[in-house]
Amino acid sequence: MRKRLLEKILNTKQVRVPIWKSFDLIGDLVLLKAPISEAEIGLELLAEYKKVGEALLNELPYVKGVFLSLTPVMGEFRLRKVLHLAGTRRTWTYYREHGCVFKVDLESAYISPRLSYEHSRIAKLVRSGELIVNMFSGVGGFSIIIAKKANPARVISIDKNPAAHRLLVENVNLNHVEESVVPVLGDAVDAIMGSLKGVADRVLLPLPSFSPRFYLAALEALGDRGVLHFYEFVELEKEEKREGLIMKAYKRVETVLKQVMDCARAELLSGRIVRSVGPRLYQVSLDVFIDKMSCR
Ligand SMILES: C[S@@+](CC[C@H](N)C(=O)[O-])C[C@H]1O[C@@H](n2cnc3c(N)ncnc32)[C@H](O)[C@@H]1O
Numbered sequence: 235m236r237k238r239l240l241e242k243i244l245n246t247k248q249v250r251v252p253i254w255k256s257f258d259l260i261g262d263l264v265l266l267k268a269p270i271s272e273a274e275i276g277l278e279l280l281a282e283y284k285k286v287g288e289a290l291l292n293e294l295p296y297v298k299g300v301f302l303s304l305t306p307v308m309g310e311f312r313l314r315k316v317l318h319l320a321g322t323r324r325t326w327t328y329y330r331e332h333g334c335v336f337k338v339d340l341e342s343a344y345i346s347p348r349l350s351y352e353h354s355r356i357a358k359l360v361r362s363g364e365l366i367v368n369m370f371s372g373v374g375g376f377s378i379i380i381a382k383k384a385n386p387a388r389v390i391s392i393d394k395n396p397a398a399h400r401l402l403v404e405n406v407n408l409n410h411v412e413e414s415v416v417p418v419l420g421d422a423v424d425a426i427m428g429s430l431k432g433v434a435d436r437v438l439l440p441l442p443s444f445s446p447r448f449y450l451a452a453l454e455a456l457g458d459r460g461v462l463h464f465y466e467f468v469e470l471e472k473e474e475k476r477e478g479l480i481m482k483a484y485k486r487v488e489t490v491l492k493q494v495m496d497c498a499r500a501e502l503l504s505g506r507i508v509r510s511v512g513p514r515l516y517q518v519s520l521d522v523f524i525d526k527m528s529c530r
Contacts, residue, residue, distance in 0.1 A: 243289040251282045257290075258347055261327030262298040264290055265316065265340060272304050272315065280317075287319030298322045301340060306512070311395040312344040312372075312441070332357075334378050337404050342397035344372045348509045349440070352519055353379040356463060359521070360384035360436065367434040367455045368392065369422035369448065370441040373401040374415065381411035390434075392418040392425050423451040435460045442467040442517065444486055450494040458527050461503065464520040467511060476516075480505035483518040491522075497529035 237255045244253075254267040266286065275283070287300035299322035303314045316325065326339040331347070332354050338345040353375045360366065362385040368377045371391035380389050393399050399419040406415045418425050437452040442465055452462050468483045470476060484502050491500050503521040511517050 239290075239293060240286075243286055243293070247285050247289055249282050249285050251279060251286070253283075253286070259294075259297070260338060260340065260345060260347060261329040262296055263322075263325070263327045263340060264294070264297050264300045265303055266290075266300065266319070267303045270304065272317070275304070275317070283317075284319050287321070291321050299324060299327075301325070303340075307344060307346075311398070313341065313395075316340050331375065332379050332383065334382055334409050335405075336373055336375070336378070337401050337408065338373055339397065339401065343395060343401050344398065345375075349375055352376075352440075352465075352508055354383065356380065356438065357383040359461075360386055363387050364435040365433055366390070366436045366438065367426065367430055367452075368438040368440070369426070369452065369455075370439065371402055371417070372398050372440070374405045374417075376438055376440060377402070377415050378405055378409050378411055381414040382409060386414055388416055389414055390416045390418060390425075390430065392420060392422045394419070394421050423447055426451040426455045430455050432457050436463070437461075438463045440465045444490055446490050446494050449487075449490050453491070453495045453498055453524065453526070456524055456526065458530075459523070459525050462522045462524055464522065465508065466518055466520070467515055468518055470514045470516060476507065479507055479516055479518055480520070484520055484522075487520055487522065491524075495526070495529065497526070499525040499528065501525075 252268050252270050258265040290300050300320040301316040303316050305315050307314050325341045329336045329338050331350050357380045360380050364386045366389045368391045371377050371393045377389040377391040402417045431454050434455045437455050466483050468479050501523045503523050505520045508517040508519050
């Protein structure tokens, strides 16, 4: 439906600009995406993009501002550079997901409505009384929905980006989950190695990395047994089938797990392709059961 709307606008306004045909609707803001850098956008092209922004404002009365993302999410904090096209210049908004409300900011903290299904899927797996460590909590998508929908003892929610942490603290209050969600500002590895070893039933790693440092910390955070949730990016080579992506990602995860803690037994519980994130590049989620009994 969004794709059709954008196509209609491009045709009726006779606009020819490089643009991805789907867009994100985040609260009362629209985020368009284009395969073009800021340096390539001259005044003429910007005027064309602005026409698209104005048309979207007219077509969608609840939308107050339209922005164009010129980069994929980048850097340690997974941020994107956005350009204002139409309506309000405010980059923050309130965004609803699964009955929870989130204050988000397109520029200063990571947000993607495309993780919505995963937020609720993980919440459904959580059993009453679990202690969860969310190593990369962002503004709280997983943590707050888990706290609202399940009955965890604690969801320790770590993020290194001060802006994401501030929004998380606000969101904890907005959703009245102060008793179960514990926001922690800092590096996830430092936080776990400092005071969270052996405490968790479940650890979330919603930051694609295949990083031995993060994997070791996640294993250390778990008690004798527990579940790790990985979110990794994998490429689909020319001869490969999409169905093979889960096992391809798991083989890499398994190799890194073995490398950092050989004594831990890993078993893939389930996997799914979350979304396409670029040409032949996919995000895959993997739920992996870990048994560390033989590490004792
Ligand atoms: C993909 S985003 C998280 C998305 C979030 N879980 C959600 O559901 O919306 C990854 C987050 O990891 C944070 N981050 C990156 N490196 C980190 C580290 N070493 N320790 C803690 N947080 C980190 C970033 O600031 C960013 O907010």
